[in-house]
Amino acid sequence: MMGKLFPTQDIGSLPKAPWLLSFLRGKEITSSDFEHLRKWVRVSGFEEESQTLSLLAGPRTAEAKENVRKLASMFSVRFLESTGLDYVYDGEANRIEMYEHPVRNSDGFQFHGNVRSFDNKYYRKAACVGKVGFRKPYHLDEFLTVKQYARKGIKVPVTGPYTIAEWSFNEFYQKRLTPAYTDLRKLKHEAKREFVLDVAKEIIRPNLEALVEEGASWIQFDEPAVTTKPDEVPLFVEAFNESTAGIDCKFSVHICYSDYRVLYPHITDLRNCSQLALEFANRDGKKSLSYDQLDLLNEYDDHREIGLGVVDVHVDDVESPELIRDRILHATKILKDPQRIYVNPDCGLRTRTWDIAHAKLCSLVRGAEMARQLIA
Amino acid sequence: MEAHLTGIFPRSDQLVEATRAADRGKATQQDVDNAVHLDVRKLLDLQRTAGLDLLVDGQLNWQDLFRPFSELFFGIHPGRLARWFDNNTFYREPIVTDKVAFRGNGLRRYFQSQLVREQTGLKAILPGPFTFAVMSQNNAYQTLADLVDDLAHATKDTVAKLVSLGYRCVQFNDPQLCYKGSSQDAWVLARNAYDTCAKGAGAVTVLHTYFGDAGPVTGELLNFTVDYIGFDLYSTSLESVAQHDCDKGIGCGCVDGRNSLLESPEDIRSLISRVAEKLNPKDLFLCPNCDLEFLPYTVAEKKLQLLGSAKRLVSQQE
16 A cells, blocks of 8 residues: 555444344344345445344344344445445444444443434433543454454544543533632633543543554544634643553544634644544535645644545535545645545545445545546 | 523423424424423423522523524524534524514514413523624625624514513523624624613513623623623633622523533532622622533433522522
8 A cells, every 4th residue: 555645545434234223123124124235245245144144034142243243344344345445444333323432331421311412403411420431442342353354454443532521521520620629610621621631541542552452553533522612622632642642553633524723733733643534525515626724734834644535424415536536636736745645535424325425435436546647 | 689591491302202203204393382382381390499580481492592583583594504602512503694673473482471370580582683693694784783783673673572471581692792702893883782672671681691701801791781791600710800890780600501510509609609709799690601401401400400409598698
């Protein structure tokens, strides 16, 4: 892969396979579930079809569920590889969701109920009710499965410490510090800092160490919350550095749907971060090429790689390879260095159908190839 | 010493399920309305039991602070999703497409006064005209000032109608005023807007600020023509509040709507003492710092009860 221009990568999530959900939820495996499996076996060459069918037809023991989960991971790996991507993972096939998965598998959290995101949409929000702690390396099993099975490069997505803390209520740390503060604004700020840094030290770092110990060579921090409170960007930087210091691995950060100006200059202090993978296509429209915020990297002399978001994960329209090519070429003009550009979707594709996700990724790979031919 | 709520209350699991069923085409709007009414009645009972003074209906069918005004005002339509200040919550940006004016009807759908027995103890909550204008996409007016002015007039007409429906208090939620600091010009046009929509309202008026540090701008806020100014005491550094002799009442946002940690009534009492010392206000009332909708329902219930307990404790001291 060394030297290849515009390597292509996934960002993380895919939709859950319908047969996996039916099996785990104790529902009947429908003909459409089977059809889904057969269809994508034909496309991806997934070799474990008969084993999967046999398990789906059998009793739903704990062992069978574990095996079906593992097969769902492998199925997603082949699905992603069949699009031609250079770097893949397993579509987060066995994570409940990017926030709930780490929180449910770590100590110190308790779910209190649902909170509105917008309109009639809600999400489950946990409170930190005790000192946070490491319970188990919650990504290790999936990583070992992917490592054994994948033919392409592997990048492991993990939810970053700032996002975990920002999306949780902070009871424990605020209560602990309450006697020391009369100013509640300062109290909240300092309690947040302790919370974020403890998530970094006590949860994320041991997870990273476990992954690297088993051979992970590239880990991506997903930090969608990082610009929610612009004055806390330095705290995100501190937490990232705390999590990764001294760990021998390539690290990158994925951020999306944000004004990236608020990241600078603070993120130039990220010490162990080789790449920023950012959403752009969503803000670009079909024709205009408004990847202007890439210029921030020039302005702040930031020479990291960029993971360039070239397909919008919130719409079903599949971007043409030509549009993707043009976006890559436009970014190349701004950054003036094609070697630094990786190509990816804006974000995880879990809200799209399998058909749309596949079509978008195939288009992305073709667009990158077209750009490569023009630049090489 | 009074205590009341300040904004949108979370929906019960039953109401959430009704809205989801309606979204999937498995329930009717009437089913949702019935579930809303059940929730409003329960919330009114919770407030009575807790000993709160002015009752609110919880704005349980409001999708966000601005959405009802797409129906109640001419010239406004709901647009794209955008982040609601520094929260992991989103609102639909109002798109201003034409001259804004109050339509004159439709209020009863969003202000549930008909469900409240006590005709003297009702509080209505409206978006402040400044925040409304700044958080909108303005496709119709030459200047922000023109938009703020028309929103203020539409709000004034809305307030008059609410007063005729029996509301004793009208609160304007205007978080943008303190969020990131406002220019001198912005303060002037916001103050003018309140001269339009709040002066002579025929009801007690509250300008509630939240999500930002009101400390450095306390002097500006005290110049507004309202009876009370509400402070978010979890975002305001009391150290930055200059000593004032205040000729207004102060709404003390002393229960945190953005953290599930339950405050102790004793801590609230001590906080209120510090506010009283700093501002020497004409009157004080206790309230959450912001909407409780950022909390799960069961936690919001506990915070509501806590507000009542804190009120009793603080009142004993008076």
